Amino acid sequence: MNTPPEFWRTKTLAQMTPEEWESLCDGCGKCCLHKIAQPQGPALKTCVACHLLDSKSCRCKNYARRSEIVRNCVVITPENIESLTWLPNTCAYRLLAAGDDLPAWHPLISNDPESVHQAGISVRGRCISERNAGRLEDYVIP
Ligand code: SF4
Numbered sequence: 001m002n003t004p005p006e007f008w009r010t011k012t013l014a015q016m017t018p019e020e021w022e023s024l025c026d027g028c029g030k031c032c033l034h035k036i037a038q039p040q041g042p043a044l045k046t047c048v049a050c051h052l053l054d055s056k057s058c059r060c061k062n063y064a065r066r067s068e069i070v071r072n073c074v075v076i077t078p079e080n081i082e083s084l085t086w087l088p089n090t091c092a093y094r095l096l097a098a099g100d101d102l103p104a105w106h107p108l109i110s111n112d113p114e115s116v117h118q119a120g121i122s123v124r125g126r127c128i129s130e131r132n133a134g135r136l137e138d139y140v141i142p
């Protein structure tokens, strides 16, 4: 199925095809970093990544089976996006759900999958696998 240009400006999230929906992900990898829940206030962010995250590509190594392999992997949908307040404010799903446009570095705008890394948005070179990390508390980031 052909994807019309700039579909994200003309369709709601719920109207998108699966292909369009998937293309919204900029590949930043930020949603695959562990967070530490706080009794009060927002969760603390860490630079510790899920063991399935490829730290170079910032993509999941088994995306098709992610929620099967990683129990707490959250699959983002048009139905739950509003409740996922822990997603980074750069996340395309969050931006579009809030009525905002995609930023210039988004691969759909730049036509370059590397632009998210070049703009310093992704976790490339800035995360450690949970397999190599110790206490999450030692890896809290701003
Ligand atoms: S935070 Fe959003 S844009 Fe970034 S990898 Fe996760 S789903 Fe994709």
Ligand code: SF4
Pocket: 031, 032, 050, 051, 052, 053, 054, 059, 060, 061, 062, 063, 066, 067, 070, 073, 074
């Ligand atoms: S399993 Fe989920 S949290 Fe882990 S890398 Fe894949 S998409 Fe990210």
